Amino acid sequence: MKKYLLSFGLLAACFTNAAAQNVLLAQDVTKDTVEVKFGPNKKYFGHMYVGYGLVAGPAENKGSAVKYGDSHEWLFGYRFKYKVGNVYALGFDLTVNPVTYYIKQKASKTLPTPFLFDEEKFKFTNFGLSVYQRFNWDKRGNYVGNFVDMGAYGNWMPVKVHIYEDDNLFGLSGPLSGVKEIKVRETGLKYVEDFNYGVLARVGFNRYVFYGSYRLSDLFGGYAVLDETGRNMYDFAELPRVTVGFQLGLHK
Amino acid sequence: MNFSSEYFLRRLFLAALLFFFFGSFLPVQAQQKYWVVLKDKKGVSFDPYQYFDAKALERRQRQNLPIYDETDKPINATYRQQITALSDSVSGESRWLNAIACFAQPTQLEKLRKLAFVREIIPFQVQPVVLAEVPDKYKVTLKADELKILQDQTASLGASVFREKNLNGKGIRIAILDAGFKGVDNTAAFEHLYKGKQVIKTWDFVKRREYVYDFATHGTLVLSCVAGRLNGHDIGLATGAEFLLARTERMYSERFSEEENWLAAMEWADKNGADIINSSLGYTNDRYFREQMNGRYAFVARAANLAARKGILVVNANGNDGTADWKILGTPADADSVLAVGGIDPKGLFHVNFSSYGPTADKRMKPNVSAFGIVVGAGPKGFEQTQGTSFSSPLVAGFAACAWQANRALTNMQLFKEIEKSGNLYPYFDYAHGFGMPQAQFLLNGRATEIKPTIKFETGKDQVMIVVKTEFMPDTTGPFVADTTGSGKKGTYLVKEKHPSANYVYYHIANPKGSLDRYYVIEVEDDPEVAAIKFEALRTGSVIRVFYKGYTGFYAH
Numbered sequence: 001m002k003k004y005l006l007s008f009g010l011l012a013a014c015f016t017n018a019a020a021q022n023v024l025l026a027q028d029v030t031k032d033t034v035e036v037k038f039g040p041n042k043k044y045f046g047h048m049y050v051g052y053g054l055v056a057g058p059a060e061n062k063g064s065a066v067k068y069g070d071s072h073e074w075l076f077g078y079r080f081k082y083k084v085g086n087v088y089a090l091g092f093d094l095t096v097n098p099v100t101y102y103i104k105q106k107a108s109k110t111l112p113t114p115f116l117f118d119e120e121k122f123k124f125t126n127f128g129l130s131v132y133q134r135f136n137w138d139k140r141g142n143y144v145g146n147f148v149d150m151g152a153y154g155n156w157m158p159v160k161v162h163i164y165e166d167d168n169l170f171g172l173s174g175p176l177s178g179v180k181e182i183k184v185r186e187t188g189l190k191y192v193e194d195f196n197y198g199v200l201a202r203v204g205f206n207r208y209v210f211y212g213s214y215r216l217s218d219l220f221g222g223y224a225v226l227d228e229t230g231r232n233m234y235d236f237a238e239l240p241r242v243t244v245g246f247q248l249g250l251h252k
Numbered sequence: 253m254n255f256s257s258e259y260f261l262r263r264l265f266l267a268a269l270l271f272f273f274f275g276s277f278l279p280v281q282a283q284q285k286y287w288v289v290l291k292d293k294k295g296v297s298f299d300p301y302q303y304f305d306a307k308a309l310e311r312r313q314r315q316n317l318p319i320y321d322e323t324d325k326p327i328n329a330t331y332r333q334q335i336t337a338l339s340d341s342v343s344g345e346s347r348w349l350n351a352i353a354c355f356a357q358p359t360q361l362e363k364l365r366k367l368a369f370v371r372e373i374i375p376f377q378v379q380p381v382v383l384a385e386v387p388d389k390y391k392v393t394l395k396a397d398e399l400k401i402l403q404d405q406t407a408s409l410g411a412s413v414f415r416e417k418n419l420n421g422k423g424i425r426i427a428i429l430d431a432g433f434k435g436v437d438n439t440a441a442f443e444h445l446y447k448g449k450q451v452i453k454t455w456d457f458v459k460r461r462e463y464v465y466d467f468a469t470h471g472t473l474v475l476s477c478v479a480g481r482l483n484g485h486d487i488g489l490a491t492g493a494e495f496l497l498a499r500t501e502r503m504y505s506e507r508f509s510e511e512e513n514w515l516a517a518m519e520w521a522d523k524n525g526a527d528i529i530n531s532s533l534g535y536t537n538d539r540y541f542r543e544q545m546n547g548r549y550a551f552v553a554r555a556a557n558l559a560a561r562k563g564i565l566v567v568n569a570n571g572n573d574g575t576a577d578w579k580i581l582g583t584p585a586d587a588d589s590v591l592a593v594g595g596i597d598p599k600g601l602f603h604v605n606f607s608s609y610g611p612t613a614d615k616r617m618k619p620n621v622s623a624f625g626i627v628v629g630a631g632p633k634g635f636e637q638t639q640g641t642s643f644s645s646p647l648v649a650g651f652a653a654c655a656w657q658a659n660r661a662l663t664n665m666q667l668f669k670e671i672e673k674s675g676n677l678y679p680y681f682d683y684a685h686g687f688g689m690p691q692a693q694f695l696l697n698g699r700a701t702e703i704k705p706t707i708k709f710e711t712g713k714d715q716v717m718i719v720v721k722t723e724f725m726p727d728t729t730g731p732f733v734a735d736t737t738g739s740g741k742k743g744t745y746l747v748k749e750k751h752p753s754a755n756y757v758y759y760h761i762a763n764p765k766g767s768l769d770r771y772y773v774i775e776v777e778d779d780p781e782v783a784a785i786k787f788e789a790l791r792t793g794s795v796i797r798v799f800y801k802g803y804t805g806f807y808a809h
Contacts (some may be wrong), residue, residue, distance in 0.1 A: 018496055021757075021774045021777055021779065022774065022775035023774055024600065024602055024686060024773040024775055025602060025771075026770075026771075026772050027682075027683065027684065027770065027771050027772075028769070028770050029767070029768050029770065030770070032609070035543065041541075130317065139539070140538070141536070141537040141541060142541055143537070162803065
C-alpha cells in the first residue's frame with residue numbers, strides 16, 4: 001500500500017488531492033495511452049552493446065602473418081536506429097574498439113622488423129562512427145527482431161602501440177644479464193595510419209548479433225622513409241582486414 | 253589499396269564470409285508459416301446435423317441463431333489441393349476463418365498470392381504467453397491463510413448463493429483450452445467429474461491424439477478452478493458442468509502451430525457443443541504493439557468474436573503484465589465479445605498488481621470483470637497456491653456456467669451483460685477491475701432499487717470534494733465488517749474482522765467521450781474527505797463517478 005504522503009506528488013500533479021487516506025491504486029490513463037516513439041520497433045531506438053571478434057582472413061603476405069585465435073577485438077558501442085518502415089531502417093554506431101594483433105614469430109616476418117621475440121603484438125584503439133542500413137523481416141511487436149545490416153565505418157585510431165617481449169632480448173635479458181625478461185612498449189607509431197575505414201555486415205536475432213567487417217583502407221604506407229635503395233622502409237605488408245565476431249545488444 | 257592477386261583473394265574471402273552468414277541463415281528463415289485466407293467457399297456442401305454434436309445444435313436453437321452459417325462450412329477441397337501443390341506442406345486449416353495453414357518459401361508465396369481465390373496471406377504468430385505461474389510443489393493440507401484463499405476465491409463470487417439454489421453448472425458444457433491436463437484422469441480433485449461422466453471429450457491438438465493428461469499441470473490447475481473438489485472443498489463453482497479438454501499449447505516451447513491449434517480447438521469446441529470456452533492465452537509485445545490491442549487486429553481476437561457469434565461465451569484471462577512495460581491486456585482478451593477477467597488480490601481485495609490493465613486501444617473497458625488472481629488450485633499431487641489471471645478466468649467461467657444454468661433463456665451476450673451487471677462495483681467501473689467481482693446474489697436476485705447515498709460531492713470555488721457521509725464512515729467495531737459486495741447482507745461473504753476492503757472508495761474521472769482519464773482506489777480512514785478535484789483537472793462534460801459501500805454517485809462537470 002502506498003501511503004497518501006508518498007502519493008501526494010502524483011495526485012497533486014493531476015490536480016486532485018486526498019486527505020489522510022491510503023491511496024491503494026492510482027492510474028493515469030492519459031499518460032498510459034500517449035503514443036511512444038522510442039522503442040525497439042518504434043520510430044527511434046538506441047541501445048548500448050558489447051562485442052568480441054576474432055581477426056580473420058589472410059594477411060597481405062607472410063611478413064605480417066598473425067596468430068589467429070589470439071588476435072582479437074572488443075567493441076563497446078552505442079547503436080541508434082531510425083525506422084523507415086517495418087522492413088527497412090537506417091542508423092549509426094558510435095564505438096570504442098580496442099584491437100590486438102599477435103604477430104607470428106616466423107623467419108618470414110617483416111612487420112615491423114624481421115627480429116623474432118617470444119611475443120609481439122600491436123594494440124590499436126579505434127574510436128569509430130559507422131552508418132548502416134537495416135533490413136528486417138517478419139512482423140513483430142516492439143522488438144528489434146531479426147535483421148541484416150549492411151554498412152560502412154570510419155575509425156580514428158589515436159592509440160597505436162607495438163609491444164614485444166623476450167627473455168633474451170638482444171642479450172639485454174637472459175641468464176647473463178640478471179634480467180629475466182624485457183618487455184618493450186613503443187607508442188606513437190608514426191608508420192600506422194591515424195584513420196581507417198571499411199565495410200561491415202551484421203546478422204541479428206534481436207539482441208544477438210553476428211558481425212563481420214572488412215577494412216578497405218591500409219594501415220601502413222602513408223608514412224615514408226626511404227632507404228638507400230629508394231624503398232619505403234615502413235611500407236609493411238597489411239595486417240588481415242577481416243574481423244568476425246559476436247555482439248550482444250543491451251536491450252530486451 | 254592495391255589490386256594484387258592477394259587483394260582479390262581477400263575479396264574472395266570476404267564474399268565467402270558473407271555467404272557463410274547469409275547462406276547459413278536465410279534458408280532457415282525463408283520457410284515461414286502462413287495463414288492463406290481464402291475468398292469464398294463456393295460449391296461446398298455441408299450437413300450441420302452430421303457435423304455438429306446435438307449440444308451444438310441445441311445451443312444455436314436456444315439462442316435463435318441459424319443452425320449454421322458460411323463460416324461453419326468446410327474449406328473448398330479444390331482450393332486446398334491447389335495450395336497443397338504450391339506450398340511446402342499444409343499443416344492445418346480453419347473453417348471459421350476460411351484459411352489454410354501452410355509452410356511456404358518466398359517464391360511459393362508469390363504464386364499463392366496470385367491465386368484468384370486467395371484473399372490475403374498472413375504470417376503466423378509466435379510466442380504466446382500462458383498467463384500464469386505454475387507451481388512445482390503440491391500438498392494436501394493447507395495453512396490457515398491458504399485455506400482462507402481457497403474458501404474466499406469462490407465465496408467472493410457468491411458460492412453460497414449458488415449452492416442454496418443447487419446451481420453447479422449442470423447441463424452447461426465448458427471447453428478448456430490449455431497447455432496440458434497432467435493428472436486430471438487420476439487425481440482426487442476431479443474424481444467426481446469422471447464418476448459423473450462429465451468429461452465428454454478430449455483432444456491434444458499438439459500431438460493429435462485423445463490423451464491430454466500429460467505434459468503440463470497448467471490446465472489441471474485451471475480446470476480445478478472451474479470444477480475441482482478436494483477434501484470437501486469446492487475449488488471452483490461449476491462442479492456439475494460438462495467438459496471438453498483441449499491441449500493447444502506447449503508450456504515452455506512456443507511454436508508456430510499453437511495459434512493454429514487454438515483456432516482448431518475453438519472450432520472443435522463449437523462442433524462438440526461447448527457453451528463456454530475458457531482460454532488463458534494471451535499475445536502481447538512479442539508480436540503486437542499496444543495500439544493494436546483493439547479487438548480487430550489480431551487473428552485470434554477475430555476468431556474469439558466468431559465463437560461469440562455462434563452463441564459461445566468466451567472467457568479469457570486479461571493478462572499478467574500489470575507490472576511489466578507492456579502493462580495492458582493481451583489479445584484475444586481485447587475482443588469486444590470476450591469476457592476478459594482481471595485479477596484481485598485476496599488480501600487487499602482490490603486489483604492484484606500483476607493483473608494487466610485496460611483499456612483496449614480503442615478505449616473500451618477491459619477487463620470486464622475480476623476474480624481472485626492468487627488462488628489455491630489442485631494439481632496432480634494436491635493443493636497448491638498459484639497466481640495469474642489464468643486462474644481468475646476459470647473462476648468466472650464457473651460462475652458463468654452456474655448463471656447460465658439458472659437462466660438458459662439467455663443468449664451468450666445477454667449472459668455476458670448480466671455477468672458484468674452483477675459485478676460488485678457495477679455500475680462503477682475502471683480499467684483495473686472492470687465492474688469488479690461478479691456476485692451470484694446480484695445476478696440471481698438483482699440489486700436493491702434504491703441505495704442510500706454513502707458519499708456526497710461538495711463543490712467549492714475551484715474544486716469539487718468527495719466526502720463520505722458521516723453515518724457511513726468506517727465501522728470496525730463489530731465481529732465482521734460489511735462484505736465487499738456492498739450488498740449489506742452479512743454472512744454471504746464474511747471478510748476478516750477489521751478488513752479494510754469495505755472502506756474502499758473507488759473513483760474515476762471520465763472524459764467527455766466516456767473513457768476514463770484517471771481512476772483511484774482509496775482506503776478511507778478517519779477523515780471523511782476522500783479527494784478534492786480541482787476544476788482545472790476537468791473538462792466540460794467530464795464526469796466523476798464514485799463507488800462506496802454499494803452506492804455509485806456521480807458528478808457531472
